[in-house]
Amino acid sequence: MDRLTENANLMIVSDLDHTMVDHHDLENLSLLRFNALWEENYRSNSLLVFSTGRSPTLYKELRKEKPMLTPDITIMSVGTEITYGNSMEPDNGWVEYLNQKWDRNIVFEETSKISELTLQSKTEQRPHKASFYVQKDKAEDITRSLSTCLKGRGLDVKIIYSGGMDLDILPQGAGKGQALAYLHDKFKAEGKLPKNTLVCGDSGNDADLFTVPDVHGVMVSNAQEELLQWHSIYAKNNPKIIHAKERCAAGIIQAIGHFNLGPSISPRDVTDLSDTKLENFDPAYEVVKFYLFYERWRLAEVENSELYLENLKAVCSKSGNFVHPSGIEKQLHDCVDSLRPSYGDKKGQPFRVWVDQVLPVQVGSDSWLVRFKKWEQSGGERLCCLTTALLSSKDVTVADGLTWVHVHQTWLKEAGPSSDAEWLF
Numbered sequence: 001m002d003r004l005t006e007n008a009n010l011m012i013v014s015d016l017d018h019t020m021v022d023h024h025d026l027e028n029l030s031l032l033r034f035n036a037l038w039e040e041n042y043r044s045n046s047l048l049v050f051s052t053g054r055s056p057t058l059y060k061e062l063r064k065e066k067p068m069l070t071p072d073i074t075i076m077s078v079g080t081e082i083t084y085g086n087s088m089e090p091d092n093g094w095v096e097y098l099n100q101k102w103d104r105n106i107v108f109e110e111t112s113k114i115s116e117l118t119l120q121s122k123t124e125q126r127p128h129k130a131s132f133y134v135q136k137d138k139a140e141d142i143t144r145s146l147s148t149c150l151k152g153r154g155l156d157v158k159i160i161y162s163g164g165m166d167l168d169i170l171p172q173g174a175g176k177g178q179a180l181a182y183l184h185d186k187f188k189a190e191g192k193l194p195k196n197t198l199v200c201g202d203s204g205n206d207a208d209l210f211t212v213p214d215v216h217g218v219m220v221s222n223a224q225e226e227l228l229q230w231h232s233i234y235a236k237n238n239p240k241i242i243h244a245k246e247r248c249a250a251g252i253i254q255a256i257g258h259f260n261l262g263p264s265i266s267p268r269d270v271t272d273l274s275d276t277k278l279e280n281f282d283p284a285y286e287v288v289k290f291y292l293f294y295e296r297w298r299l300a301e302v303e304n305s306e307l308y309l310e311n312l313k314a315v316c317s318k319s320g321n322f323v324h325p326s327g328i329e330k331q332l333h334d335c336v337d338s339l340r341p342s343y344g345d346k347k348g349q350p351f352r353v354w355v356d357q358v359l360p361v362q363v364g365s366d367s368w369l370v371r372f373k374k375w376e377q378s379g380g381e382r383l384c385c386l387t388t389a390l391l392s393s394k395d396v397t398v399a400d401g402l403t404w405v406h407v408h409q410t411w412l413k414e415a416g417p418s419s420d421a422e423w424l425f
């Protein structure tokens with residue numbers, strides 16, 4: 001992870017299902033609120049880590065279904081697979097470590113003798129994870145007898161029960177907590193231990209995360225019984241762990257505020273973003289603010305006022321250009337004009353816009369190059385453009401905000417349109 005040259009301000013290590021992602025929130029509002037908060041305030045100096053029980057196959061499926069950000073590190077299959085960056089480069093050192101006292105053939109041989117265990121799908125059986133379904137009332141007994149039996153066969157395993165139905169068998173050294181401790185050690189060796197770590201979870205396989213030394217932890221309000229029970233036995237008096245009042249990603253935001261880990265007001269919760277008082281020029285803020293306005297404009301969630309368009313023009317360079325992903329070049333000012341007829345055209349429809357991996361680089365004393373992915377979901381269609389924007393602080397004050405000088409977009413390979421798409425910005 002060499003994107004950061006210094007210690008991360010904050011490292012968030014979050015479970016996905018029912019923690020970062022609320023499967024009961026069809027509008028994904030809490031996730032989108034978290035996304036905007038992260039991209040505005042944390043992306044450039046912090047680390048986002050997803051830690052899921054899902055295999056790479058099911059993880060990728062979830063990413064297609066939900067408006068999720070791209071994490072810096074992905075830990076999958078209950079802490080048995082660690083990958084880095086957008087290309088998901090695997091950590092082979094971790095794989096080697098997990099081979100100790102582990103033989104998945106023996107695990108399957110023994111589990112096949114237990115009729116109460118139902119095998120999960122093929123995708124969820126991984127080199128260092130064997131997964132089954134088992135009824136709640138049978139879980140404890142089976143865990144106990146399996147432990148003894150596998151020990152007798154020379155293995156050292158960890159058996160985890162989650163969500164009141166899933167039973168995972170892993171090497172003893174695996175698990176979400178061990179994977180995080182391994183990452184912490186790696187960062188420490190580089191002198192880049194994050195200043196704060198916040199772990200977030202809702203179910204049994206997350207308990208491990210809360211045992212890592214020095215971390216803050218949040219069990220979201222909708223946490224499962226097995227996690228709350230674990231907490232009441234092993235961690236009740238630990239002031240660094242809270243049970244949030246809010247569900248899923250909203251609980252994560254609550255924990256950031258509770259532990260004073262940094263800003264905890266999502267830009268999505270601010271009605272008029274132009275009121276925000278900044279101390280310095282902030283390119284990430286400009287990008288998040290602009291695309292939130294754009295979403296609200298098309299949903300008619302802001303007033304239909306010429307003033308907004310005038311203000312937008314005031315922050316776009318007169319000679320500034322926009323290269324549309326279709327290859328057409330336009331003046332930025334004309335693009336602002338083209339917003340006029342789109343006011344409220346998505347009103348009442350499932351329409352959402354979010355930005356991912358907003359990474360500004362200062363390229364001159366008064367200019368920043370900001371790269372990000374701009375996503376737009378309209379009904380069932382979801383499109384994304386890799387975007388580069390040149391912003392300038394020349395001849396303006398912090399209160400005026402940065403000037404957009406140039407914007408260039410290219411369809412993301414796997415998220416371009418199938419035919420001619422309507423795409424404004």
Ligand code: GLC
Nearest residue numbers: 053054055124131162166205
């Ligand atoms: C995810 C995985 C499953 C695992 C469960 C609990 O749902 O897909 O294999 O058993 O998490 O860890």
Ligand code: MG
Nearest residue numbers: 015017018202
């Ligand atoms: Mg979960």
